Amino acid sequence: MSCALLQTNQPDKLAMYRDNAHRELDKFIDRLAPKLLQEEPLTLREISDVFQENKPEMLGGLLQEFIQTHLLEQHSQIICECPQCGKPSYKKRDSSRRIDTRQGTSLVERPYFYCPDCKKGFSPVDEALELASRKKQYDLQQLALKYLAEMPFEKAGELFKEATGVSFSDNRLHSLFAEFTDQMTIEDVIPAASDIEQRIAGLARSGNRRPILAVASDGAHMPTRPEGKRDAKRGAGKYKEAKGFRIYAIGRDDIVQIASWHQIQDADEFSRDLKIAAARIPQDKVRICLLGDGAPWLWRCMEESFPGSRQILDYYHCMEHLHALADAQYGDNPDKALSWVIGAIGHIYYDETGLVIGGLRRMKPKDDNVKEQIRKLIGYLKNNQHRTRYDGAKKGGYPIGSGGIESANKFICHTRLKRSGAWWLKPNGNGMLRLRCSLVNGTFDEAFSRYVTRDQAKKFLRTNT
Numbered sequence: 001m002s003c004a005l006l007q008t009n010q011p012d013k014l015a016m017y018r019d020n021a022h023r024e025l026d027k028f029i030d031r032l033a034p035k036l037l038q039e040e041p042l043t044l045r046e047i048s049d050v051f052q053e054n055k056p057e058m059l060g061g062l063l064q065e066f067i068q069t070h071l072l073e074q075h076s077q078i079i080c081e082c083p084q085c086g087k088p089s090y091k092k093r094d095s096s097r098r099i100d101t102r103q104g105t106s107l108v109e110r111p112y113f114y115c116p117d118c119k120k121g122f123s124p125v126d127e128a129l130e131l132a133s134r135k136k137q138y139d140l141q142q143l144a145l146k147y148l149a150e151m152p153f154e155k156a157g158e159l160f161k162e163a164t165g166v167s168f169s170d171n172r173l174h175s176l177f178a179e180f181t182d183q184m185t186i187e188d189v190i191p192a193a194s195d196i197e198q199r200i201a202g203l204a205r206s207g208n209r210r211p212i213l214a215v216a217s218d219g220a221h222m223p224t225r226p227e228g229k230r231d232a233k234r235g236a237g238k239y240k241e242a243k244g245f246r247i248y249a250i251g252r253d254d255i256v257q258i259a260s261w262h263q264i265q266d267a268d269e270f271s272r273d274l275k276i277a278a279a280r281i282p283q284d285k286v287r288i289c290l291l292g293d294g295a296p297w298l299w300r301c302m303e304e305s306f307p308g309s310r311q312i313l314d315y316y317h318c319m320e321h322l323h324a325l326a327d328a329q330y331g332d333n334p335d336k337a338l339s340w341v342i343g344a345i346g347h348i349y350y351d352e353t354g355l356v357i358g359g360l361r362r363m364k365p366k367d368d369n370v371k372e373q374i375r376k377l378i379g380y381l382k383n384n385q386h387r388t389r390y391d392g393a394k395k396g397g398y399p400i401g402s403g404g405i406e407s408a409n410k411f412i413c414h415t416r417l418k419r420s421g422a423w424w425l426k427p428n429g430n431g432m433l434r435l436r437c438s439l440v441n442g443t444f445d446e447a448f449s450r451y452v453t454r455d456q457a458k459k460f461l462r463t464n465t
């Protein structure tokens, strides 16, 4: 909506608003006077509290007066085109609507029209202001969603009230969260192709080489619970795997976030989602490397989406496997265990995995348990041999550890979803993951704009009085 009130060609409106606003201010001062003018002088903190308590009423009042003045012409309108059929419709009545914004509560007085052909009522003022279908307007909704992304619903409501002076009940927060995140898809959460191209183009390069694009995948366990009453199903919660990827670009001296995506889902769904992200990547403008641990599903999915890319087994994950075997075999001799690991990782690093496998075959296992562990480690090293060329990767400037995805896991999934006593219904957990990913990816504001457009479209369908 264009805001013409303060333009110089409308001095009358400005004067009118000034008068009305002053009246609101007087009311504010009258309300405050008995609290402020006491015998005992107040401290600054007490004065600020009195102001804070009365601020929503004053600012809500100022905003209300602004709207009334700003849309003066619309208020005296008696004929208006029906937005559906275009025929002139007559004003049916004056009607007022209470709205909450970040400023506080305001009353919007506006004429209400009715089209007898479409049998629909409508309000042009609502359209002009883009009023939300909920009482809480979009500015509050957008802020509330950001609070919810960071903390439990109850706490979010509490702090929201403290910061804005406006109450957002637990129930309404839940329904806002559900409505917003249910509509949110991976297409909303992953940045658009043009945006991704820009982020990559903004990176400083080393020489003429294309920037590196790292695609790291991982699974993280999320606490979930079945549908039903929270208390009735107590103890029925179980951990399900959230599968996720993080895509980031590496320039000469910085790393830029491209896209994070985590959902509680199976490997096929993960594969479908990774393909959607891959289609938005300008693959010919980057050198792609895929990072992961030993999980076969993860490599299959990444290969399908980014065929022919360099693959790197997470170095630390590989080390962990070597340590586990060394501890089992030489547990009574930590020095020997450590020197074996250092020797083995040295060979692997310089692409001499064959030597390590040969050594493992000659090793005399301490017991049957170790024998089995040796067999598994040989399999692991053979399967991943083409992914452990760390020396070459390092020289090419590629990362060799998947710390990037692990920190994303921790930040996106664990800090919000893994709170003690929190067990998530799968749809809510996934909704929360989508919301948090959109904030990390910088796509939240656009997703919110699309939500506003949808809310506006459905509003006319509903105004049926």
Ligand SMILES: [Zn+2]
Pocket: 082, 083, 084, 085, 086, 087, 115, 116, 117, 118, 119
């Ligand atoms: Zn009509």
